[in-house]
Amino acid sequence: MVSIVKTVLLGLGNVNQRLLKILIDKKDEIAQKHNLSFKIVGVVDSSGIAVRTRGFDYQDLINLKFNKGKVNELDCFLPKAPEEIANCVEADLMIDASPVNLKPNNPGLHLVKSAITKGWHVVLANKAPLVLAFDELHELALKHKTRLAYSATVCGGLPVINVLQRDLKFATLNNLWGIFNATSNFVLQHLEQGGTMEEAILEAQRIGAAETDPTLDLSGQDTANKLYIIMKSFTDFDGTIADIEMEGIQNVNAEQIQQAAQAGTKLKLVAAAFHKKGKWQLSVKPAPVAADSFMGSCDGWEMGIEVKTDLYESISMKNYEADPTGTSAAVLRDMIDLSR
Amino acid sequence: MVSIVKTVLLGLGNVNQRLLKILIDKKDEIAQKHNLSFKIVGVVDSSGIAVRTRGFDYQDLINLKFNKGKVNELDCFLPKAPEEIANCVEADLMIDASPVNLKPNNPGLHLVKSAITKGWHVVLANKAPLVLAFDELHELALKHKTRLAYSATVCGGLPVINVLQRDLKFATLNNLWGIFNATSNFVLQHLEQGGTMEEAILEAQRIGAAETDPTLDLSGQDTANKLYIIMKSFTDFDGTIADIEMEGIQNVNAEQIQQAAQAGTKLKLVAAAFHKKGKWQLSVKPAPVAADSFMGSCDGWEMGIEVKTDLYESISMKNYEADPTGTSAAVLRDMIDLSR
Numbered sequence: 001m002v003s004i005v006k007t008v009l010l011g012l013g014n015v016n017q018r019l020l021k022i023l024i025d026k027k028d029e030i031a032q033k034h035n036l037s038f039k040i041v042g043v044v045d046s047s048g049i050a051v052r053t054r055g056f057d058y059q060d061l062i063n064l065k066f067n068k069g070k071v072n073e074l075d076c077f078l079p080k081a082p083e084e085i086a087n088c089v090e091a092d093l094m095i096d097a098s099p100v101n102l103k104p105n106n107p108g109l110h111l112v113k114s115a116i117t118k119g120w121h122v123v124l125a126n127k128a129p130l131v132l133a134f135d136e137l138h139e140l141a142l143k144h145k146t147r148l149a150y151s152a153t154v155c156g157g158l159p160v161i162n163v164l165q166r167d168l169k170f171a172t173l174n175n176l177w178g179i180f181n182a183t184s185n186f187v188l189q190h191l192e193q194g195g196t197m198e199e200a201i202l203e204a205q206r207i208g209a210a211e212t213d214p215t216l217d218l219s220g221q222d223t224a225n226k227l228y229i230i231m232k233s234f235t236d237f238d239g240t241i242a243d244i245e246m247e248g249i250q251n252v253n254a255e256q257i258q259q260a261a262q263a264g265t266k267l268k269l270v271a272a273a274f275h276k277k278g279k280w281q282l283s284v285k286p287a288p289v290a291a292d293s294f295m296g297s298c299d300g301w302e303m304g305i306e307v308k309t310d311l312y313e314s315i316s317m318k319n320y321e322a323d324p325t326g327t328s329a330a331v332l333r334d335m336i337d338l339s340r
Numbered sequence: 341m342v343s344i345v346k347t348v349l350l351g352l353g354n355v356n357q358r359l360l361k362i363l364i365d366k367k368d369e370i371a372q373k374h375n376l377s378f379k380i381v382g383v384v385d386s387s388g389i390a391v392r393t394r395g396f397d398y399q400d401l402i403n404l405k406f407n408k409g410k411v412n413e414l415d416c417f418l419p420k421a422p423e424e425i426a427n428c429v430e431a432d433l434m435i436d437a438s439p440v441n442l443k444p445n446n447p448g449l450h451l452v453k454s455a456i457t458k459g460w461h462v463v464l465a466n467k468a469p470l471v472l473a474f475d476e477l478h479e480l481a482l483k484h485k486t487r488l489a490y491s492a493t494v495c496g497g498l499p500v501i502n503v504l505q506r507d508l509k510f511a512t513l514n515n516l517w518g519i520f521n522a523t524s525n526f527v528l529q530h531l532e533q534g535g536t537m538e539e540a541i542l543e544a545q546r547i548g549a550a551e552t553d554p555t556l557d558l559s560g561q562d563t564a565n566k567l568y569i570i571m572k573s574f575t576d577f578d579g580t581i582a583d584i585e586m587e588g589i590q591n592v593n594a595e596q597i598q599q600a601a602q603a604g605t606k607l608k609l610v611a612a613a614f615h616k617k618g619k620w621q622l623s624v625k626p627a628p629v630a631a632d633s634f635m636g637s638c639d640g641w642e643m644g645i646e647v648k649t650d651l652y653e654s655i656s657m658k659n660y661e662a663d664p665t666g667t668s669a670a671v672l673r674d675m676i677d678l679s680r
Contacts, residue, residue, distance in 0.1 A: 022651065026510050033510070151507070157652040159507035166506070167491070167499035167673055170366050170373070294658070297637050311362065311669040312497040313660050318634070320654040329651040333507055 002031050005339045006091040008042035008120070010082075010111065011098035012065050014208040015125045015152070018328035019095070020058045026332075034336050042089040044082045044111075045098075047072035051089045083107040086114040093338060095331060097125040100216060100225070102132065109133060116140045116148075121338040124150040125331050127225045131241050134232045149334035154226045155180055155303040157326025158319040159333075164234040164307070171309035173235050177272040178305035179298045180226040182321060183210045183217040184249050184269045189300040191257050192266070207323050209301070219248035220269060220284040227271040227282060230305075235273075237280050247285040260288045266296050294318075342371050345679045346431040348382035348460070350422075350451065351438035352405050354548040355465045355492070358668035359435070360398045366672075374676050382429040384422045384451075385438075387412035391429045423447040426454040433678060435671060437465040440556060440565070442472065449473060456480045456488075461678040464490040465671050467565045471581050474572045489674035494566045495520055495643040497666025498659040499673075504574040504647070511649035513575050517612040518645035519638045520566040522661060523550045523557035524589050524609045529640045531597050532606070537590075547663055549641070559588035560609060560624040567611040567622060570645075575613075577620050587625040600628045606636050634658075 009016050023030070023038060030036055039055035047070040050056075064073065071077060078088055085094075094115045101108050112129045115122055116137065124130060129137060130150060141148050154160045155178075179185055183204040190200035197218075204210035204217075216222045224244045231237035249269050260267040265288035274281045289295040294316045298304040304318030319326060349356050363370075363378060370376055379395035387410040390396075404413065411417060418428055425434075434455045441448050452469045455462055456477065464470060469477055470490060481488050494500045495518075519525055523544040530540035537558075544550035544557075556562045564584045571577035589609050600607040605628035614621045629635040634656045638644040644658030659666060 029510050158655060159503055162507050163499055163503065166677075167502050167670075169673060169676065170369055171669065292632060292637070294637055297632070297634055312666045313662065315498060315657070315659045317655070317657045319652065319656070322653065326652045329511065330507075333509060336509065337506075 002035050002037050003339065005036055005038050005093050005335070006041045007038045007335070008044065008085060008089065008091045008094040008115070009040055010044045010085070010094060010096040011126070012043060012045050012061065012071070013097060013099070014324045015097040015328050015331065016095065017062060017065055018323075018325050019097070019331050020062050022325070022328055022332055024058050030336070034340070036336060036339050038335065041091055042085055043071055044085050045071045046082065049078045049080050049082060049085050049088055050074040050076045051078060052076045053089065081107070083111040083114065085111060086118045086120070091120050093121045093123065093335060095123045095125070095335065096129065097331065100126060100128045100222075102128055104132060112137065113140060116144055116146050119144055119146055121146050122148050123152070123331055123334040123338065124148065125152040125327060127153045127229060130229050130232070131225045134229070147338050149338050150229070151334050152327050152330035153229055155305065156182070156319060156321045156324070157330045158303060158317055159330070160230065160305055160317065161233055163315075163317065164230065168234070168307070168309055168312060168315070171311040173273070174308040174310065175272070175274045176230070176305060176307040177270055177295065179268050179295065179303055180223045180271050180305070181217050181269060182301050182303050183214065184223070185298065185302065186300050187218070188249060188252065188257070188267055188269065191252065191254060192261070194254075209323060218250050220246045223269055223271050223284045227273065227284060231273060231280065231282065235280070239280070243282060245283040245285065249286050252286055263288065264291055265289060266291050268295060268298070270295070342375050342377050343679065345376055345378050345433050345675070346381045347378045347675070348384065348425060348429065348431045348434040348455070349380055350384045350425070350434060350436040351466070352383060352385050352401065352411070353437060353439070354664045355437040355668050355671065356435065357402060357405055358663070358665050359437070359671050360402050362665070362668055362672055364398050370676070374680070376676060376679050378675060381431055382425055383411055383414075384425050385411045386422065389418045389420050389422060389425050389428055390414040390416045391418060392416045393429065421447070423451040423454065425451060426458045426460070431460050433461045433463065433675060435463045435465070435675065436469065437671065440466060440468045442468055444472060452477065453480060456484055456486050459484055459486055461486050462488050463492070463671055463674040463678065464488065465492040465667060467493045467569060470569050470572070471565050474569070487678050489678050490569070491674050492667050492670035493569055495645065496522070496659060496661045496664070497670045498643060498657055499670070500570065500645055500657065501573055503655075503657065504570065508574070508647070508649055508652060508655070511651040513613070514648040514650065515612070515614045516570070516645060516647040517610055517635065519608050519635065519643055520563045520611050520645070521557050521609060522641050522643050523554065524563070525638065525642065526640050527558070528589060528592070528597070528607055528609065531592065531594060532601070549663060558590050560586045563609055563611050563624045567613065567624060571613060571620065571622065575620070579620070583622060585623040585625065589626050592626055603628065604631055605629060606631050608635060608638070610635070
């Protein structure tokens with residue numbers, strides 16, 4: 001008996017595009033192994049809302065974006081603001097893969113809150129709601145008996161959040177460091193190879209890996225967002241994103257990269273969390289790492305993390321992801337976990 | 341409201357010793373976060389069975405083994421064969437951390453089956469039942485509405501099985517390779533540094549990392565066992581352990597290690613799975629890996645795996661574990677997962 005999960009898509013960018021593609025490719029497997037079928041009853045982008053209770057054809061939505069179309073070109077378009085979606089359709093689940101907007105109290109955050117209040121489960125690929133309101137969203141979900149999942153917000157398909165929360169659930173973090181932004185890691189590798197920052201950014205945008213605004217990647221903000229989400233998910237850290245010391249790679253130059261190489265190291269944009277005098281010290285900044293270390297092995301389109309805990313000594317993970325498919329697959333695993 | 345989970349321990353070796361220590365250290369956290377308390381109502385070793393329905397004191401069991409005692413020295417000892425445990429006490433959960441015995445239809449395997457038949461959940465740190473009867477045990481558990489968990493059987497605390505089954509659940513494996521036996525990896529590193537195999541094995545036994553019979557480590561059998569469990573858990577592989585081509589490191593010599601180093605590689609005991617003409621090709625054998633690769637970065641007391649799938653490109657994980665605490669912590673995460 002296959003359960004139909006009425007699903008709303010927020011954003012029709014790279015992540016949700018590839019999600020639709022996976023839903024087509026793995027439709028039978030999802031039905032057979034997990035007894036689930038996801039019916040897209042609503043789509044939202046900056047142009048507005050479209051609702052179809054009998055469900056959109058996945059391929060139609062892929063074609064719409066392929067042709068540079070927007071939601072307001074669909075025949076079931078409703079002339080309403082995006083944040084009204086929760087009043088426009090009945091659904092079980094919302095996928096938020098809209099662009100990161102860190103402005104306090106922005107409409108996107110309200111939209112997520114209104115979905116939770118309606119009793120919808122929410123899968124986030126968008127980090128902003130967690131960075132702006134981690135505790136508030138979790139309390140709201142508890143109150144309305146819904147659940148949040150967000151394994152796609154940190155390092156694409158690498159299951160960092162799931163491993164920390166599920167597998168290391170009663171371990172205590174001593175310290176961690178990681179490389180959480182593949183675009184800036186690719187830029188640094190391109191500089192190592194004698195290229196320019198501009199070329200690398202254009203390539204990252206071409207393959208759909210860069211954030212819509214690459215400043216988020218290069219400034220360290222995207223890395224800080226992920227470090228914040230990790231700390232809130234796995235430790236007693238109760239500060240804000242502003243507690244993370246942050247320096248980006250915008251001003252890194254070829255000379256610094258060469259100096260690092262001469263010392264047997266590589267310059268990386270490193271996120272780190274350490275305890276100092278009973279307080280968490282969190283930072284994101286360019287730093288040299290030993291070329292033959294695990295961190296040094298994370299090159300180009302790789303992201304990685306190393307965690308030290310009381311029970312597990314050291315656990316390291318990395319992935320290679322040159323397009324957003326892994327992130328979309330992570331969204332799907334969360335959709336399945338929440339729907340069972 | 342804390343639920344009491346009546347638990348039987350099979351084996352009182354290194355893994356269950358450290359499990360008892362963690363149960364003492366994390367008692368409050370397990371009760372607060374997971375609403376669980378594990379009451380040890382039975383213990384079994386090669387000397388027999390001891391049962392105490394009001395529960396053993398964790399520290400008493402640690403002290404018993406610390407003083408080289410056996411279960412038959414406990415005042416609640418029952419003069420019965422170990423495999424009769426399921427008829428001697430009421431329980432919810434059994435932890436099998438007894439030594440690996442790969443003889444077909446051995447008493448240990450029957451013991452696990454009788455526990456499942458009684459409706460007990462079973463956590464395995466012992467690989468043998470899975471290697472001998474993977475499908476049969478899963479079918480039996482389904483029939484008796486109990487569950488098996490065995491995340492501690494592969495790479496200690498590294499959550500290989502959980503990541504493959506839960507996080508990569510609708511991905512299809514293209515290929516994988518890994519270093520699954522820390523003792524042999526430590527032996528190879530010790531040879532690299534000019535030491536002897538005998539010294540390295542003694543050290544591995546001293547810290548409690550080697551299998552009771554180190555032949556299992558050196559022959560590649562332990563690695564093959566883990567590869568088999570991975571393939572049965574994550575792919576459509578339907579062969580037996582005998583389908584794995586196996587060669588150990590017993591005959592590796594210093595000259596081979598030096599030759600590998602001169603070529604910029606390291607000799608490792610590598611497990612690999614590839615598709616060839618629609619069939620799985622599985623092997624365990626000494627092989628050179630690039631020194632600056634992820635596999636090359638797994639040294640000494642490290643184990644690691646790299647998997648390539650259709651959706652996630654490449655995901656790699658490794659851990660450093662110089663004593664069995666991570667394995668014991670993995671047993672505890674399985675105990676919690678099964679008890680909720």
